[in-house]
Amino acid sequence: MDMAQPEHVTAASTQPVLEVEDLRTVFLTDDGAVRAVDGVSFTVGPGETLGIVGESGSGKSVTALSLMRLLEEPARIIGGSVRFQGRDVLAMRPDELRGWRGDRAAMVFQDPMTGLNPVLRILRQVTEHMVSHGRQSPATARVRAVELLRRMGIAAPERAAASFPHQFSGGMRQRVMLAIGVANDPVLLIADEPTTALDVTIQAQILDLLRSLNEEFGTAIVLISHDLGVIGTVCRRVAVMYAGEIVEEAATEAVLTDPRHPYAWALVNAVPRLDSPAGARLTSIEGAPPNALDPPPGCRFAPRCPFKIARCDTDHPPLMEVAPGRRARCWVTADGRRLPAPPIPAQAAPRSAAPEERPLLEAEGLVKHFAVGRDGFFGASRIVHAVNGVDLRLRRGEALGIVGESGCGKSTLARLVTRLHEPTAGRIRFEGQDITHASPAEMRPLRPRMGMVFQDPYASLNPRMTVADALAEPLLAHRRAATRAEARERVLKLMATVGLKPEWASRFPHEFSGGQRQRISIARSLALQPDLVVADEPVSALDVNVQAQVLNLMLELRERLGLSYLFIAHDLAVVRAFCDRVAVMYLGRIVEQGPALDIFAQPLHPYTVALTSAVPEAGRERVILGGEPPSTLSLPTGCAFRGRCPVARPACEVPPPLAEIAPGRLVACHFPGSFSRPGHLS
Amino acid sequence: MSATQIVLMPAPRPRWRRRLRRYGPAWAGSALVLLWLLVALLASWISPYPPDAQDIVHRLAEPSATHWLGTDVLGRDVLSRLLHGARLSLLAGFTVVLLGAAIGIAVGVVAAWSRGLVDEALMRFTDLVLCFPPIILALAIAAALGIGATNTILAMLVVWWPKFARLARALALVQRSQEYVEAATVLGLRPIRILGRHILPNTFGPLAVLLTLDLGNAILTFAGLSFLGLGVVPPTPEWGSMVAEGRELVEQWWVATFPGLAILTVVVGFNFLGDGLRDWLDPKTRSR
Numbered sequence: 001m002d003m004a005q006p007e008h009v010t011a012a013s014t015q016p017v018l019e020v021e022d023l024r025t026v027f028l029t030d031d032g033a034v035r036a037v038d039g040v041s042f043t044v045g046p047g048e049t050l051g052i053v054g055e056s057g058s059g060k061s062v063t064a065l066s067l068m069r070l071l072e073e074p075a076r077i078i079g080g081s082v083r084f085q086g087r088d089v090l091a092m093r094p095d096e097l098r099g100w101r102g103d104r105a106a107m108v109f110q111d112p113m114t115g116l117n118p119v120l121r122i123l124r125q126v127t128e129h130m131v132s133h134g135r136q137s138p139a140t141a142r143v144r145a146v147e148l149l150r151r152m153g154i155a156a157p158e159r160a161a162a163s164f165p166h167q168f169s170g171g172m173r174q175r176v177m178l179a180i181g182v183a184n185d186p187v188l189l190i191a192d193e194p195t196t197a198l199d200v201t202i203q204a205q206i207l208d209l210l211r212s213l214n215e216e217f218g219t220a221i222v223l224i225s226h227d228l229g230v231i232g233t234v235c236r237r238v239a240v241m242y243a244g245e246i247v248e249e250a251a252t253e254a255v256l257t258d259p260r261h262p263y264a265w266a267l268v269n270a271v272p273r274l275d276s277p278a279g280a281r282l283t284s285i286e287g288a289p290p291n292a293l294d295p296p297p298g299c300r301f302a303p304r305c306p307f308k309i310a311r312c313d314t315d316h317p318p319l320m321e322v323a324p325g326r327r328a329r330c331w332v333t334a335d336g337r338r339l340p341a342p343p344i345p346a347q348a349a350p351r352s353a354a355p356e357e358r359p360l361l362e363a364e365g366l367v368k369h370f371a372v373g374r375d376g377f378f379g380a381s382r383i384v385h386a387v388n389g390v391d392l393r394l395r396r397g398e399a400l401g402i403v404g405e406s407g408c409g410k411s412t413l414a415r416l417v418t419r420l421h422e423p424t425a426g427r428i429r430f431e432g433q434d435i436t437h438a439s440p441a442e443m444r445p446l447r448p449r450m451g452m453v454f455q456d457p458y459a460s461l462n463p464r465m466t467v468a469d470a471l472a473e474p475l476l477a478h479r480r481a482a483t484r485a486e487a488r489e490r491v492l493k494l495m496a497t498v499g500l501k502p503e504w505a506s507r508f509p510h511e512f513s514g515g516q517r518q519r520i521s522i523a524r525s526l527a528l529q530p531d532l533v534v535a536d537e538p539v540s541a542l543d544v545n546v547q548a549q550v551l552n553l554m555l556e557l558r559e560r561l562g563l564s565y566l567f568i569a570h571d572l573a574v575v576r577a578f579c580d581r582v583a584v585m586y587l588g589r590i591v592e593q594g595p596a597l598d599i600f601a602q603p604l605h606p607y608t609v610a611l612t613s614a615v616p617e618a619g620r621e622r623v624i625l626g627g628e629p630p631s632t633l634s635l636p637t638g639c640a641f642r643g644r645c646p647v648a649r650p651a652c653e654v655p656p657p658l659a660e661i662a663p664g665r666l667v668a669c670h671f672p673g674s675f676s677r678p679g680h681l682s
Numbered sequence: 683m684s685a686t687q688i689v690l691m692p693a694p695r696p697r698w699r700r701r702l703r704r705y706g707p708a709w710a711g712s713a714l715v716l717l718w719l720l721v722a723l724l725a726s727w728i729s730p731y732p733p734d735a736q737d738i739v740h741r742l743a744e745p746s747a748t749h750w751l752g753t754d755v756l757g758r759d760v761l762s763r764l765l766h767g768a769r770l771s772l773l774a775g776f777t778v779v780l781l782g783a784a785i786g787i788a789v790g791v792v793a794a795w796s797r798g799l800v801d802e803a804l805m806r807f808t809d810l811v812l813c814f815p816p817i818i819l820a821l822a823i824a825a826a827l828g829i830g831a832t833n834t835i836l837a838m839l840v841v842w843w844p845k846f847a848r849l850a851r852a853l854a855l856v857q858r859s860q861e862y863v864e865a866a867t868v869l870g871l872r873p874i875r876i877l878g879r880h881i882l883p884n885t886f887g888p889l890a891v892l893l894t895l896d897l898g899n900a901i902l903t904f905a906g907l908s909f910l911g912l913g914v915v916p917p918t919p920e921w922g923s924m925v926a927e928g929r930e931l932v933e934q935w936w937v938a939t940f941p942g943l944a945i946l947t948v949v950v951g952f953n954f955l956g957d958g959l960r961d962w963l964d965p966k967t968r969s970r
Contacts, residue, residue: 415864418868420867420868440867440873444870445870447869447870448870450868451868452864452865452868454861454864454865455861456861459860459861459862460861460862460864460865461862461865462862462866462879462880462883462884463884464883464884465879465880473866473869473871474869474871477869477870477875478870521865524869525868527869528870
């Protein structure tokens with residue numbers, strides 16, 4: 001049929017899939033119209049990949065929703081045009097929109113947990129719109145659905161098709177969402193933060209899948225993410241958004257190596273990388289995005305820009321061509337000049353603790369099991385094996401990182417050593433004192449010596465206490481301050497320490513941004529002058545720039561106050577930038593432990609190899625690890641990693657001990673180093 | 683694209699109209715409640731006659747200029763009795779709900795904090811009380827203790843606290859698992875302080891809503907018990923017993939109707955106020 005209309009085919013293959021011009025979307029609020037998307041233009045050709053990157057609130061998700069016309073009141077598209085293969089999307093009637101969405105253009109959302117209907121079987125959800133768009137008969141749709149699930153890398157697709165969504169993990173659900181998205185061979189797939197809720201190894205699988213969809217089926221992809229690394233692995237071009245505008249658009253490679261807009265520059269340099277020099281501080285820019293109700297008259301980034309010139313405050317720069325094929329919205333680089341590389345501070349003195357000293361914190365054979373609901377009324381109660389025998393020692397002045405994917409027990413470990421939980425077995429010593437089964441009253445005198453910073457800056461502060469009250473509370477409770485006035489003085493000093501303005505003392509947590517709240521949290525953990533700070537994913541909920549600010553603050557405090565950190569994170573590069581030593585956890589056990597730089601330069605456990613290679617950084621040779629971590633309800637026998645291990649052998653049926661194979665390096669593997677990065681597997 | 687292009691910002695709907703739609707009933711409710719509170723406070727000064735002054739000659743007089751709402755079987759002024767009746771009704775409502783809430787919240791929060799056996803015991807006992815139909819249990823208790831406002835209030839209290847206990851426990855359990863409670867524990871604060879300063883203040887919103895909505899409910903129940911003859915000793919002016927006195931007087935409609943309307947407006951007032959409070963405290967409806 002294509003042969004009959006050759007002109008049509010050539011026209012279609014050169015015509016852009018998506019042309020967005022001067023798109024403007026506002027949110028109508030009580031205080032006025034918030035300009036969420038303010039004059040965005042871009043073009044996506046057939047089979048092209050475009051990434052949209054920016055921090056939260058930059059308008060990237062609203063852009064995606066506007067393209068699909070999925071916005072509801074109080075959001076309204078007030079200007080511009082969206083053309084899809086020449087058709088005006090903004091002029092489509094509701095029935096036309098229905099026919100177009102999910103057929104020619106599909107969208108995948110961030111949260112795979114809520115994206116599927118919990119009461120329908122997977123098969124029904126995948127076939128549903130193939131049938132409703134009239135593309136397939138119910139019978140052929142079923143065959144195709146199973147085929148699609150197989151294509152998305154779901155093992156045993158027939159069985160999967162008959163399952164309900166709750167039987168699937170997040171990564172599996174995202175595969176199902178992708179299967180639904182591409183079921184009708186769409187020309188365009190919009191993916192809004194599709195991997196943000198997933199672990200790195202699963203993220204690597206999904207990104208790989210997206211790339212192959214683009215290569216094999218020629219599906220054009222618009223990928224929205226806050227992470228330039230993620231975009232770099234899938235997209236050839238990237239648009240950087242700030243305050244509702246595109247501030248730079250260029251090839252992803254070019255932005256990563258030579259950003260031409262200061263905001264893109266800040267984004268690129270705020271992220272720690274696995275290959276950046278040791279001891280380097282991260283580049284962070286102060287301030288917050290402008291008020292979208294009333295943006296500044298000049299460049300919107302000018303108030304935070306480290307490179308700004310006089311003109312930036314008054315003239316709003318247009319998106320200008322700064323080099324062939326690249327556009328930036330900046331007066332400084334308008335003449336084609338580059339932005340300087342960030343200064344690399346003098347390397348910090350090698351941080352080492354005296355090894356002979358008694359460790360500050362010591363754990364031996366820590367085990368924590370949680371009983372969860374029963375299997376039916378008469379069934380035995382099921383047990384989650386959260387932590388299964390962990391030994392660790394933290395010396396004074398040292399920062400020990402614990403990394404691993406969600407469910408590996410790292411947060412439980414943090415709550416065990418601070419005795420929020422009581423261990424099922426094992427021993428914890430704090431400065432030689434056994435606190436394994438200490439009662440809350442026995443713990444109370446020790447509490448001032450261990451601070452804790454939590455993951456969620458929104459949940460970890462009492463919403464009904466002002467900053468001053470929250471910080472004064474521990475001081476008064478432990479009689480570190482005799483009077484309210486004295487406490488207040490200390491509070492102001494604390495606030496200054498973490499870079500909060502004294503006049504904010506009487507504000508409530510909801511009046512602060514995420515990064516500021518995390519500073520409050522840190523200030524609170526430091527109020528009693530602890531020796532040890534346990535930080536449970538302190539930066540994972542923050543935007544990259546804010547993450548850089550908070551990490552720099554924590555590094556500085558460590559040097560100034562001589563703190564020891566137990567730093568829990570899933571982001572390897574962050575841990576590498578922050579910690580002296582690292583322990584990698586898998587299924588409640590430490591599988592590898594050693595000096596941070598060594599571990600990431602030369603991982604010895606196959607899991608560490610896979611983990612480091614899964615980090616989305618451009619130019620990284622990847623090992624795509626198949627499968628997912630086994631359930632913590634029933635531990636596998638032998639080496640816990642054996643089911644996913646690319647080099648598993650019969651000997652792995654015997655659980656490997658955590659053995660010291662070089663000074664300071666411990667690995668729990670029978671064949672350490674037998675699997676190394678340049679992957680012959682992927 | 684070009685600099686001269688004018689972008690039309692759509693005008694937002696007028697603010698007062700949105701406000702009215704959102705908060706109108708709440709304001710009406712608070713006005714009604716405030717009105718009745720004032721009436722209860724000033725009853726002795728604003729009522730035209732003493733509430734128990736009998737005027738047998740003018741018994742069952744129609745509403746007129748001298749007796750705005752007419753007189754009852756004993757020739758007492760209905761308006762004066764109505765105004766004085768507000769005192770007892772509101773007093774009974776507030777006492778039952780506030781004391782019931784205090785008991786219930788204490789039980790619920792302690793149960794949520796201690797978990798385990800204490801939680802089990804407290805909540806099963808709560809369930810036990812909750813099993814009885816409230817009116818019937820109050821009837822039985824009032825009958826056993828004897829008739830009188832104090833006994834009725836006591837009887838109502840016995841059946842009133844469990845719902846607060848349940849809600850308080852549920853809310854406290856949610857707060858308990860929040861990171862800021864863990865943070866407070868890590869700071870070494872005492873449990874009593876964590877409960878009082880951290881958990882309780884954060885459960886207050888939904889509890890305040892239940893409390894307000896429940897005030898109307900309590901007033902209605904109290905009037906109902908009085909209607910059945912279990913509430914107050916006869917000469918005391920009380921709305922429920924006033925309705926009871928007028929229930930067979932079909933011709934003299936005013937004797938039962940006006941106290942009935944009084945009950946209605948007070949209950950509606952508290953309900954509107956409670957609904958408004960709920961919307962106002964809910965961040966989801968508040969932001970739009």
